[in-house]
Amino acid sequence: MTTQEPEMPLEDVLLAFSVEPVHDRDTLDRYLALYPQYAEDIVLLSHDLRVEGRGIAEAFEDEDDFQNALKQLRGAGTAEPRNAANPFEAFRGASFAALADRLRVPRSVLIALRDRLVIASTVPPAFAARVARAVRMSVAELVAYLELPPVVAGAVNYKADAKPAADAAKVAFDSLLDSSQVTPEQKADIYEASD
Template sequence: MSPAGERPSREAVLDAFAVESEPDRSTLERYLRLYPEYAAELVDLSRELRREIPEDDAPLSAADQALIEAAWSQHAKALPAAGPDPFAALTADDWRAVARQLDVPRQVITALRERRVSLLSIPQRFLKKLAEAMRCSLTHLQMSWETAPLSSARSYKADGKPRAGDQVTFEKVLIDAGVSDERRAELLTEDE
């Protein structure tokens, strides 16, 4: 949708949402988490897409079909290629380096790596630094957050079937990791 590292434009986000194969509630929620700045427009578009359209049994003309194919082809070229999971590409040593670079306990990095932290609760400033430390674009990081299963990389014996845990806020993870109030305030601020 846009060059690596840049936030996509409103039009690019709305175009991408409009051609989703299933623009249902979960798709809308994913877009709202990724692009909260376009929330009103996304909700309006979602409503518009769900509107009942009277059935027209007449087949499309060859010209209409050609226009649709051309538009779809153009859109397909504009979609970013689904790259590898940036979380999976890093080794244990890489994760230690990320923790040092961001000056947070490894416990915080583990929670981020396992996607136990709600993406919406992480300040954009911190996300940019995390993406930089992971050597990927901010958009790639955000997209991989939403598509990855919420499963732990750890293995345990359990009585029941494993299931994804609920996500928690970034602030809660920092508190649980024993990050000082002063450092926590620095990490949670949006200002540079």
């Protein structure tokens, strides 16, 4: 039995639409696909916003209300929570290689973690703690990130003619180490608690 998310009230949908940075055809189509039951109201608001050239956001006196509406909108229709920050975002190029060296793992292991190709529950707690310290986040935040669906690397996304799908199945951490040709000594180091 699957549970459905509660339906978003019309007022919240319209508010979310109004605070979109751009009210173009793509934005309108996205909202119509997400909320077909409110199609007429969304289209009318879209027209009004184009005529007026501004959104409802200016009518808010309370910045918190505005920000909450914007967060709700950005999270609507997606399975991925926005609060699971990418711990590897700050590590690119040479800094990514340096992070792999610091963690004493091949880059392929770090790439699999970055792209969420590993079953989070199979990552040894000692290694998860080591990674979390290195990327300056809590172990719980790291695990929450790893539990999300796999991602498609940005370079693949950029070079593809059509939107690539993240269809790779997640693997157990031990399988990842084996496929990355990690030596028995490296495995022992990974499973130790010391940094």
